[in-house]
């Protein structure tokens with residue numbers, strides 16, 4: 696099944712679940728920025744995601760040929776995972792990619808120039824699964840470029856990379872969903888709405904730079920960045936969000952404007 700079908704199916708599933716078990720019952724369906732965020736789903740998840748996935752195929756083939764020509768193929772193109780069973784490849788890929796993403800996400804918050812790009816994602820004020828996809832296109836380049844192209848060099852099968860991608864979408868939708876589900880002890884393993892909402896809290900409501908995990912929560916518990924009080928933050932966003940652009944075009948231009956304003 697193509698990724699677009701999984702994306703549409705998971706979106707529909709979480710729209711239904713959010714109606715049945717809403718975490719914030721008074722949050723309207725047509726919340727601020729919904730139309731713009733649907734455009735983000737189409738552009739970030741579908742158009743750019745698929746385009747970059749397709750671009751990486753000839754890129755890998757080109758690198759492959761160049762390395763072979765220089766007799767470096769066996770030194771770089773390790774293929775150590777290619778002979779392993781599907782389940783082992785999936786677990787290793789999920790753990791390594793998720794940890795790398797956790798590290799990158801830390802940098803997006805801690806390096807001011809990168810934060811300007813990641814700020815787009817944190818401009819969400821009413822959280823639901825659609826908000827998962829509100830981020831600057833630069834993030835796709837950084838995450839996919841740094842992770843999936845090298846993953847291919849270690850010999851992970853395409854189906855394994857696809858399955859991990861679908862799993863990441865499932866947990867990403869879940870963690871952003873307006874959903875009152877308690878996953879019990881699994882909260883120490885998987886990202887969840889109760890944990891991720893505290894990644895988006897406004898600085899007025901409590902500590903920031905917590906819960907960096909994307910699909911897995913384990914890294915935050917291991918490295919001491921987990922934060923999970925019994926209540927939800929009263930407000931999401933960042934200082935100065937009042938004047939931040941509210942729609943996709945302005946949000947994609949804003950990080951560049953910020954560079955030139957300095």
Ligand SMILES: [Zn+2]
Pocket residue numbers: 800804813816817894
């Ligand atoms: Zn973040």
Ligand SMILES: [Zn+2]
Pocket residue numbers: 816827871891894895
């Ligand atoms: Zn988020």
